[in-house]
Amino acid sequence: MAWVVLFLAGLSEIVWASAMKQSAGFTRLVPSVVTVSGMAVSVALLAWAMKTLPLGTAYMIWTGIGALGAFLVGVAFLGEALSPARVLAALLIVMGLALMKFAS
Template sequence: MAWIILIIAGLLEVVWAFSMKQSEGFTRLGPSLVTLAAMGVSFALLSWAMRTLPLGTAYTVWTGIGAVGAFAVGIVMLGESVNPMRLLAALLIVGGLVLMKLASPG
């Protein structure tokens, strides 16, 4: 169950990163509120997952999901550039997340 909660927390990190970009420096109310709400729930779920998962594992997976998710959202929704080096970097992060999961209890 902790892994499912952690994945949801990571996905919410993607939501708040995207909405923070859309808030234009917290000058737009709607995206700013989404950012703050998603941050709060993401942190709370991360905290819950850390009750049973090791700190290093939970935090690494949480930030990795957020990083790769924000990378993908940036490409798909914001038209950010994609090139072989950026794709390789994202794949290496995903590989590290898989290894972290395989090496961790829970």
């Protein structure tokens, strides 16, 4: 169950990071509220998952899901560049996440 909660925490991180981009430096109300709410949900779920998962593993998985998800949102919806180097970097994150999961 902790792994599911950690995954949800990572998804929440993607939401708040994406909303932060849309908030234009916290000058737009709705994306700003989504950002702060998403942060609170994400950290609360991470804290719950850390009750049973090791700190390093949980934090790495959480940040990895957020980083990879934010990258994908940026490419898919915000017109950010998709280059071979950026794809390789994302694949390395995925490989690191998989290794950390199997090492735990």
